[in-house]
Amino acid sequence: xxxxxxxxxxxxxxxxxxxxxxxxxxxxxxxxxxxxxxxxxxxxxxxxxxxxxxxxxxxxxxxxxxxxxxxxxxxxxxxxxxxxxxxxxxxxxxxxxxxxxxxxxxxxxxxxxxxxxxxxxxxxxxxxxxxxxxxxxxxxxxxxxxxxxxxxxxxxx
Amino acid sequence: xxxxxxxxxxxxxxxxxxxxxxxxxxxxxxxxxxxxxxxxxxxxxxxxxxxxxxxxxxxxxxxxxxxxxxxxxxxxxxxxxxxxxxxxxxxxxxxxxxxxxxxxxxxxxxxxxxxxxxxxxxxxxxxxxxxxxxxxxxxxxxxxxxxxxxxxxxxxx
Numbered sequence: 001x002x003x004x005x006x007x008x009x010x011x012x013x014x015x016x017x018x019x020x021x022x023x024x025x026x027x028x029x030x031x032x033x034x035x036x037x038x039x040x041x042x043x044x045x046x047x048x049x050x051x052x053x054x055x056x057x058x059x060x061x062x063x064x065x066x067x068x069x070x071x072x073x074x075x076x077x078x079x080x081x082x083x084x085x086x087x088x089x090x091x092x093x094x095x096x097x098x099x100x101x102x103x104x105x106x107x108x109x110x111x112x113x114x115x116x117x118x119x120x121x122x123x124x125x126x127x128x129x130x131x132x133x134x135x136x137x138x139x140x141x142x143x144x145x146x147x148x149x150x151x152x153x154x155x156x157x
Numbered sequence: 158x159x160x161x162x163x164x165x166x167x168x169x170x171x172x173x174x175x176x177x178x179x180x181x182x183x184x185x186x187x188x189x190x191x192x193x194x195x196x197x198x199x200x201x202x203x204x205x206x207x208x209x210x211x212x213x214x215x216x217x218x219x220x221x222x223x224x225x226x227x228x229x230x231x232x233x234x235x236x237x238x239x240x241x242x243x244x245x246x247x248x249x250x251x252x253x254x255x256x257x258x259x260x261x262x263x264x265x266x267x268x269x270x271x272x273x274x275x276x277x278x279x280x281x282x283x284x285x286x287x288x289x290x291x292x293x294x295x296x297x298x299x300x301x302x303x304x305x306x307x308x309x310x311x312x313x314x
Contacts, residue, residue, distance in 0.1 A: 013282070015174040015213050020250050034242075038250055040226040043240035047302030051242075054253060056172050069197040083200035085191075085208075085286035093177050093195060094284045096211060096253070100294055117293075125170070127251045129242035133305060136274075137257055138295045145204030148290060 019125035021111070023055055023118065029104055030118035032126055039111035041129075046106045050132035053118055056125045057095035065091045079147040086145075097124075100132060176282035178268070180212055180275065186261055187275035189283055196268035198286075203263045207289035210275055213282045214252035222248045236304040243302075254281075257289060 020041070021034035032053060034042060045051070060066070068091040073079040084092040101115035113129075177198070178191035189210060191199060202208070217223070225248040230236040241249040258272035270286075 013176065013215075015176075015215070015218060015252070015282070015284075017172040017174050017251050019170065019172075038226065041240040041242040041250070043227055043243070044237060044302065045240055045243040047300070048243060048305075049298065049300035050296045052255070054251075054255075058170075058172070061172060069195065070200055080201060083198040083202055085198040086200070086202040086205060086288050088287055088290070092285065093198070094174050094211075095172070096285050098209070098211075098255075098287065100296060102296070125172070127172075128249065128253050130245055130255065131243050131301075131305065132296055132299065133245070133301070134296065134299050139207045139257055139259070139289055139291065141206065142289065142291050143204070143206035144288075144290070145201065148205075148288065 017056065017127055019056070019127060021126035023053070023120045023122075023124040023126050025122040026114070029114050029116050030101070030120060032113040032115060032129065034111035034113070034126070036111065039109070042106070042108070042111060042113070045113070045129070045131075046103070048131045049103060051101050051103060051113070051115065052128075052130040052132060053099050053101050053115065053120070053126070054128040054130070055097045055120050056127050057090040057097050058125050059121070060090055060095050066093055066095065068092075073147050076147075080145075082145075082147075096127070174213065174284055176213070176284060178283035180210070180277045180279075180281040180283050182277075182279040183271070186271050186273050187258070187277060189270040189272060189286065191268035191270070191283070193268065196266070199263070199265070199268060199270070202270070202286070202288075203260070205288045206260060208258050208260060208270070208272065209287040209289060210256050210258050210272065210277070210283070211285040211287070212254045212277050213284050214247040214254050215282050216278065217247055217252055223250055223252065225249075230304050233304075237302075239302075239304075253284070
């Protein structure tokens with residue numbers, strides 16, 4: 001819409017994210033506990049070995065954390081100041097976390113998926129689950145900055 | 158909080174997702190146009206070759222699309238009815254789309270990233286950008302259902 005200055009005022013729509021479950025830590029694994037009203041969305045999920053688990057860094061859901069745009073990766077001041085879009089930091093404008101996880105067990109009808117490879121803290125809201133599709137979710141000839149190239153500590157899930 | 162029936166009423170918090178830019182199609186590539194107030198978040202992003210681009214299927218942001226929990230993948234009735242969490246359908250409770258993209262060009266200071274491999278429609282709201290980290294974002298011994306195993310049409314980005 002035109003403003004009084006004649007410049008376009010961009011429309012700042014926001015969107016509503018609704019948790020579809022909770023994530024619980026259980027020893028070395030995590031349990032994705034899907035709410036009853038969303039459990040039909042798990043139909044046939046046991047056909048996949050790996051899932052993307054998307055969640056909300058709810059503990060950072062306050063204006064200060066959402067306005068941070070640059071960080072030292074891994075909180076290490078020796079790593080160069082990097083925009084949050086070039087990190088997996090849990091401080092970012094939209095607090096979406098995303099981990100590739102291996103399905104260890106699907107518990108139906110109680111809507112629980114036991115996974116390994118999840119980094120979420122206990123009690124984190126689950127916002128989406130997507131299948132891992134290797135032919136579109138993996139890349140060739142990958143290039144990383146030096147700080148990220150050092151982070152080879154996590155075992156492939 | 159306890160309800161009149163004595164059962165726990167789960168707390169249905171929702172979270173606010175704020176677009177950080179727009180996605181525009183431009184021939185064979187897409188342009189991620191980050192809003193001025195978020196451009197600092199792109200600092201040093203050119204060190205990566207590949208990004209995860211997260212966006213909002215805004216055209217489906219109405220109750221009917223968000224309540225669909227099962228689909229025939231690829232809209233093919235021959236594919237078995239599958240829960241949306243086992244598909245990349247753009248109908249799902251939270252309308253997050255996610256593509257692995259290759260950076261073709263970073264245009265600064267205008268906050269534009271030209272990418273290939275994005276499936277978003279022109280004008281789609283951009284909600285997050287994350288780096289692709291091959292050591293945590295790729296899996297071994299992947300298993301897929303038969304319908305998904307056939308979808309090997311997309312070139313690796």
